[in-house]
């Protein structure tokens with residue numbers, strides 16, 4: 001097949017960066033999104049429609065060689081219709097597993113991975129039992145549809161649990177022990193299957209700092225032992241094999257007392273992998289497109305030993321201020337500024353940890369100077 005077309009469900013920045021990475025491979029892109037302002041429209045044709053409109057979705061994928069997601073919550077009924085027409089990756093199993101926090105945690109346990117103590121909350125009575133069993137402090141999270149810390153409440157006192165649950169709509173939740181972590185890390189990995197043979201690779205483990213529940217910076221490699229980094233890679237391989245996964249995915253972990261605890265996974269390219277655009281031989285976006293097209297993966301090796309990313313949230317900086325620092329690579333998503341909204345990121349790379357920390361500090365300063 002010489003010319004391929006890939007359809008992407010969701011037209012946000014992830015879709016945009018997937019198309020930017022896949023276009024040099026001779027692949028065309030189109031997007032489906034409920035918003036006519038979806039920022040991926042700059043890099044491919046945009047179809048505007050709702051996720052439950054199976055007919056519109058079927059028309060959208062007509063002529064596509066492969067379909068993938070940047071938005072994981074497409075209703076099952078729509079997916080049923082799509083899968084009868086075209087290859088959709090990652091699989092239903094991967095989406096179903098990762099879109100429900102309880103199912104996801106049980107899956108990790110079945111893979112032999114350590115998770116924080118947790119309990120299911122479907123009623124006020126179950127909440128009381130969950131808090132009594134898991135203890136405080138804990139964190140209540142909606143089972144589905146949460147992202148960037150949305151739909152979460154910390155519970156420090158058992159008496160405050162019911163009001164916390166009501167404040168997130170008294171919907172089905174997971175209640176987890178609050179992990180006193182030393183670090184948060186994530187692994188971004190890729191798996192493809194070419195003529196029946198699976199190929200797996202992973203980027204170096206990233207170390208993540210969040211602000212107000214939103215990822216702020218990623219530094220890679222994470223400052224953990226080689227043994228722990230290898231354990232994270234092995235966990236990713238196990239998860240990928242169990243799900244017969246095709247594409248890029250990420251697993252987020254807590255590191256507490258030298259132990260790796262799995263928090264959650266994302267069945268898609270991940271914010272903590274944005275550094276790979278300039279930092280790795282093959283970016284996470286290109287590898288995802290390769291995988292969903294049934295092509296071999298490119299190397300996940302970093303070009304320089306140290307890499308970092310800082311997110312731009314809630315503002316759009318003037319490029320002049322950021323580009324004044326020749327070490328900074330700027331990625332703006334073409335989105336209007338809104339509180340808590342990711343509008344871009346900056347990547348930096350370096351030969352040493354010290355040089356990287358300096359570059360990262362400069363990038364953050366440049367952002368502050370551009371009133372970001």
Ligand SMILES: Nc1ncnc2c1ncn2[C@@H]1O[C@H](COP(=O)(O)OP(=O)(O)O)[C@@H](O)[C@H]1O
Nearest residue numbers: 139146147148149150176177178179210213264
């Ligand atoms: N059980 C926990 N213990 C400690 N911190 C947590 C816990 N769960 C979530 N957090 C914090 O909140 C952030 C967002 O939670 P997460 O489970 O990753 O949901 P999402 O990224 O889907 O919003 C985490 O990166 C972490 O900083």
Ligand SMILES: [Mg+2]
Nearest residue numbers: 148149252264
């Ligand atoms: Mg998360």
